[in-house]
Amino acid sequence: MSYSINELAKLAGISTRTLRYYDKQGLLKARRNPENNYRYYEESEVDQLQKILFLKLFDLPLEQIKQVMQTSTETQYQVLRSQRSKVVAQEQYLDDLIRNLDKTLATMKGETQMTDTEKFATLKKEIINKNERQYGAEIREKYGDPQIDLSNQKFSSLSENGLAHFKKLSAEILTELKDFDNTAGVKQAAAKHIFELHKEYLLIIWPKSQYSAEAHKNLAQMYVCDGRFSKYYEEATGNPDAAKILKAIIDYYA
Incomplete structure (x- = not known):
């Protein structure tokens, strides 16, 4: 299915100005109608835009996103898979934070007790998660997943x-x-x-x-x-x- 620039902008929830900027930067090149030179997009560009917007959600700069989009489909898959792992880790952290906060509130009301280990477990996880969000991709590439996982386990303890x-x-x-x-x-x-x-x-x-x-x-x-x-x-x-x-x-x- 083909989309005009207005149709794709509406579908993706972004502005036509953004699409024109992506085109100008070589991030998402539009096709051109030979009769009127209007921009239009086919399914492959729609798929590209979806990946671009996903990567933007993870605060990657546009230049880095452009580099990713110029790699093979397998490399793009691995990048998105890595980002998914970060989202899952963040989800798990938020779940732990809610449980820890609920137990803290219950302890303050005298309904339960917390061990000293429990009191600081979530705080240590936040330090790990923050480091993963900011530098995880680089340090894992440099030192490997097993080493970083061992480091995180040591810090958690x-x-x-x-x-x-x-x-x-x-x-x-x-x-x-x-x-x-x-x-x-x-x-x-x-x-x-x-x-x-x-x-x-x-x-x-x-x-x-x-x-x-x-x-x-x-x-x-x-x-x-x-x-x-x-x-x-x-x-x-x-x-x-x-x-x-x-x-x-x-x-x-x-």
């Missing part, structure tokens, strides 16, 4: 004190980076201290078998190459070079 120590280390690393005098180089004691903090931080969430100097350096490389990591360190420290500084420190001491 942290005690209340372990979780508090993890958060303390994270904050301390950012504070040390913020105050770091980069003009003095990486041989100073402050740099070694940052490395030791970061290694301790990793060993809380990484299985011991996963840690190596090479893995540590690879992670630091991701901090620099991936704009989201760089932005995180910049915003947390106020230093646009924070990720580069951390990488230099890890490269030297790992």
